Amino acid sequence: MKQESLPQHPREPRERRLLRGYMQTERLASFEIVIRNISARGLCGTCKGLPPIRGEFAEILLPDNRTVTATVRWVNDQVFGVEFDESINLEIMMDTLQRLRDLAERNANWEVKSKHRVSDRRPDLAALRRI
Template identity: 35%
Template sequence: MDASRFKPTPIPRESRRRKLTRYVLIDSQGQPVEVMIRDISSHGFSAAAVGTAPPINEVIRAVLDDGREVWGLVRWVDGNLFGVELETGG
């Protein structure tokens, strides 16, 4: 097979909305985690922790303005930056 004939299949990725918002998440111990949300999509978000970022696989809870709660799992950490995959209920 000639590599020049290879055509990658695009994997559609939902666009992320850039957002810089101060927020308080709750970790699995019930402790607040102050963050700045950097970007967000329906599947997750990335944030910068004001202090230490939560560890990988930490369960994070957020209470939305309308009172609903969403849960997620920390998937990556780089210094005080981290990414959360949200539970989709499926």
């Protein structure tokens, strides 16, 4: 007996990243999520605390300050996957994040001496008492 297989749609290319976002559902107030990978049509995330429920409607604030609506498609402990209601332009998001990173690097001032005092003073061993 020949078994027919369902046609498989190719998966969207995913960007493997660790990005911070925020998510809220009707049941849960806004909470922080870590985006593990993202595509034009959805993302895989993880959270601390109560996870969303499969089938639940969610609003997600992406790292580029864009809000998208989505439906939770699967949950495994604190890891979950959502499908966006509308596709996003992933290239625009990655360009925005790169510009923000570049701006932060230009404005960073890594002067360790001005932030921390280095002391090479050694304790007087004769003054220490033995217990």
